[in-house]
Amino acid sequence: MNWKFWEKKDDITKTSGRKWLFAILGAVLLVAGWFVAGLYTENRDNLLLGIMTIVLWGGGIYLIWAGFKPREEKVRYKKADKKLESQANTVNICVRKRGMDDEYRPFKIEFTHVEVEENETPPGTLVEVTNLHKYYYFNSVYYEKDGKTVIKQEDWELPDGEYLSPRKYVIPLTMQAYAKYIRYKRSKSLFQKISAGIMLGAFAITTFFFWLTIGG
């Protein structure tokens, strides 16, 4: 559990060059706006040049302000080096005895976790973890309330037998047959499908003749 997956990013303060980049870009926009303003003063009828002047000056001022505005201090994290060589060879699936109050689990339930650690003489069941391309010894570990004292450690075992498999569980989870039945039950004939259109057409034709009748 001491293995740090996340670590603080070191180069958080190296953002000073960015404000000068923003300032230069803003200055470029201001100068461009100056030239466009010059064109606009010669030809006052061209409204587009006036709008461009405002947009360029506004953009330039915004960029300069965005570069120099006080930045909120953010804590960034980066992933630890994935190439870090770890000699860990044991996966412990741990459970802690009931009755421990802690900050994250106010209710008195078992605090459970999975930990990967290095062990010189590892007990446990050898299982290949396909993600990590390596064999690990799997154990189930029971901790005392303090979370440090090991009550007992067992080899990892799965229940052996034939139960309700995840493939069979899909049947109640999706109810595909029921969905098909409902779709069949609610399927409409061709006349039912076009009935609304027929009624709409009849209403339109009658309205036209009604309009003619009342002298439209």
Added chain:
Amino acid sequence: MFSGLTEKLFGTPKEKRTQLYFRDDGKATFRKLCVEDASMVEKDSNGKIIKGWKHFYKLQFLFEGFKSLSADMVTLAFDRHYVLDPFNLLNKEERPAMDSNLDSPSIMQIAKSRCYKIDTTTKGGQYTNAIILFCGSGTIIEILIMGYLKAKGMA
């Protein structure tokens, strides 16, 4: 800023959880799966659910991450049962029967809720009847008025 925009354009990202999946060939895999209707589901390339496991918050194990595996709450699962509870963390009522029957009360409840969902999602055409009613009654009223006007010689 852009996360809100992408959610509006492409919908909310799917809920995913890490699963430590023990296969029947003795191997294990850490993988991320979607959580739908309180179940962790494995889908094929067409989006069809091919495997499912009941998802309990109680059966999540804290995992701080290791090498390429990200930190997450890990659920244990294996290939022969839709719930894996090796430490008996579930209550007596929640605990599934260790058999292959589909007619246990908990399974029936899941099936029933799914039926209600199908019933509500496959409904449609609520405007069709309204259009037929409005246009039909309108047509009849117009014909009656036209007949009345003809009879009176006003048209």
